[in-house]
Amino acid sequence: MGSLSFWLTAVLASSVRASPILSSSVDADGLNLDIDLKDVPSSVRPLFLPSASGRPITNGSRCKVYPGDDEWPSDEAWTQLNDLSGGRLIGNPTPLAAVCYPDQPGYDAVKCASYTTPEWQRSYIHMNDPIEMMSPVAQGMTCSPPALFDSRGCTRGGFPKYVVNATEPKHVQLAVNFARNTGVRLVVRNTGHDFLGKSGGKDALSIWTHWMKDIEYIEEYKDSNLGYSGPAFKSGVGVQAFEIYKAAHEKGRVVVGGEGETVGVMGGYIQGGGHSPLSGLYGTGADNVLAFEVVTADGDYVVANSTSNTDLFWALRGGGGSTFGVATSVTVKAHPDLEVTASRFGFSSAKTGNETFWAAFRSYLDSWIANADAGTYTYWTLIPNNGTFAFAFSPFFAPGKSVKEATALLQPWFNQLNQLGVQFDPNITHFDHYYDAWRSSFPLEAVQKPNVATASRLFPRANLETAEKRQELYEHIRSSSENNRVQVHFNMQVKDPANNDNAVNTHWRPMVSLSMHSVRWPINSTATEILRRRKEFQDGDAQSWRDISPGAGSYLAEADRLEPNFGQAFWGDKYPRLLELKKKLDPYDLFYAHTGVGSEKWRVESVDGLPNENGKLCRVE
Structure with a gap:
């Protein structure tokens, strides 16, 4: 027997005498989840007990436990996990693209033919699937539709081996206890949205929170410590942007969430900070949290707010998902509905010529500080295409602004465009309600392409305060585009x-632009070629953006897995405290997410050497 088995025998001898039928989690706020273990065989019952030892549990190996290891749970153990969770366990889940491969049980050539590149990249196809990751590069590209990428067959790769379809907190509690007590890798997935692959892991046990969809409106929520008295929404962590925005609209309210309609705003988005079209008025998504309900690494089900489990509350508001616990619900502030004015338009160097195009773009930078100070949110793109360049507002979004007010902000730049002879139609549109403006203005977010990696930079005000600094930033943006x-x-x-001490990245506050650029490589490139191009990008264009913004950071949810010094980039001066809380709140290193707090101690040993989830998670020696 391995060391883990010996430890479990000892736990069984002590814990079963103390609690022969039930494991119970009770916190100071009275949350109590009883899980009936009376019919569970004594040989596997300890796997479902909450932690009592207060010390890290290890199987003596430097890696998590995987199929083929002596410590891998028995079939009986997995069967009991399924039974205790009410049949919520999904074993050996199949990737969506498996229908494209004749050697797979679900082969369906007709279904496969529907997976054209545009269709496959629609997030609605993937969000309701228990394992799909919307960052296929981070998954490992091991099962893709042939129309998209030649994965040379279909294997699970970076996908989990088991999934608990959690619809109640006790399902989460069971999975947490099971993973901690066995040493199996644990991952948490909601919709699968993220650029870094945090929602997957080879042969892991996944907690799928997507169907935690309850939404409760609270007319009057008071928290004197946070200085808040007003309406709120308590939502399950599976609630997505299109769901909470609609619920808020029906109450004449808005909540702070992302621009992407299918993003699970109550899950990893809000725990990682979360920028929003309303950030200029109300801060990040994490700034608006009033309380969490959470399953901790010990298997306890607790409330984390300004008076209870305050360290956990601080860390969950910006410290990153899949790191400190598994949230099951979030209570957030609700704000009054408001009018919005939006503008969508673009222009291309194919019509203006290159020099006029770049002069027009350069003049836009002069308005960034004024627009940001006015609380507006401009999602704009710069797309190169075989020597030509296209610029687009997608959109300029001005919450709380009338047409007159929004136009006044844009007019100085419009005047410059007119002087340059750039033809454009600003398409300025007014909406009486935020929900209608949001639905009409933003594009549907897409699944990442199979040959792309993205890096981001939070450019501070200092990069735009003088003409010289604006020119420097312009030159670096242009160079990257070229x-x-x-x-x-x-x-x-x-x-x-106000009253907002939390873990949100300190680099957000002086920022006036979240800027992202991407490296691409030819489809079906070798691993060596991909890694070479990615490193060249990090050492070249990505580094040049860092060089002109010393001390600034990056956004943890829209970044490159190769981001250097990610702790400082993603959390600034909050990172030392977050590291200490990670040790305190998760002494077992149960929760892991690549570039998450404390992840420096671990690495995924991918089978092809690329930065993806297709490999064992092992300690760094």
Whole structure:
């Protein structure tokens, strides 16, 4: 027997005498989840007990436990996990693209033919699947539709081996206890949205929170410590943007969430900070949290708010998902509905010529600070295409602004465009309600392409305060574009609300632009070629953006897995405290997410050497 088995025998001898039928989690706020273990065989019952030892549990190996290891749970153990969770366990889940491969049981050539590249990249196809990751590069590209990428067959790769379809907190509690007590890798997935592959892991046990969809409106929520008294929504962590925005609209309210309609805003989005079209008025998504309900690494089900489990509350508001616990619900502030004015338009160097195009773009930078200070949110893109370049507002979004007010902000730049002879139709549109403006204005977010990696930078005000600095930033953005980097930018400011001590990246507050650019490589490139191009990008264009913004950071949810010094980039001066809380709240290193707090101690040993989830998670020696 391995060391883990010996430890479990000892736990069984002590714990079963103390609690022969039930494992019970009770916190100071009275949350109590009883799981009936009376019919569970004594040989596997300890796997479902909450932690009592207060010390890290290890199987003596430097890696998590995987199929083929002596410590891998028995079939009986997995069967009991399924039974205790009410049949919620999904074993050996099949990737969607398996229908494209004749050697797979679900082969369906007709279904496969529907997976054209545009269709496959629609997030609605993937969000309701128990394992799909919307970052296929981070998954490992091991099962893709042939129309998209030649994965040379279909294997599970970076997908989990088991999934608990959690619809109640006790399902989460069971999975947490099971993973901690066995040493199996644990991952948490909601919709699968993220650029870094945090929602997957080879042969892991996944907690799928997507169907935690309850939404409760609270007319009057009071928290004197946070200085808040007003309406709120308590939502399950599976609630997505299109769901909470509609619920808020029906109550004459808005909540702070992302622009992407299918993103699970109550899950990893809000725990990682979360920028929003409303950030200029109300801060990040994390700034608006009033309380969490959470399953901790010990298997306890607790409330984390300004008076209970305050360290956990601080860390969950910006410290990153899949790191400190598994949230099951979030209570957030609700704000009054408001009018919005939006503008969508673009122009291309194919019509203006290159020099006029770049002069027009350069003049836009002069308005960034004023637009950010006014609380607007501009999602704009810069797309290179065989020597030509296209610029687009997608959109300029001005919450709380009339047409007159929004036009006044845009007019100085419009005047410059007219002087340059750039033809454009600003398409300025007014909406009485935020929900209608949001639905009409933003594009559907797409699944990442199979040959792309994205890096981001939070450019601070200092990069735009003088003409010289604006010129420097312009030159670096242009250079990246001329190097064929697709760019997406958000010109905005993130308000710092009062009474708001939390883990949100300190680099958000002086920021006026979240800027992203991407490296691409030829489809079906070798692993060596991909890694070479990615490292060249990090050392080249990505580094040049860092060089002109010393001390600034990056957004943890829209970044490259190769981001250097990610702790400082993603959390700034909050990172040392977050590291200490990680040790305190998760002494077992149960929760892991690549580039998450404390992840420096671990690495995924991918089978092809690329930064993806297709490999064992092992300690760094």
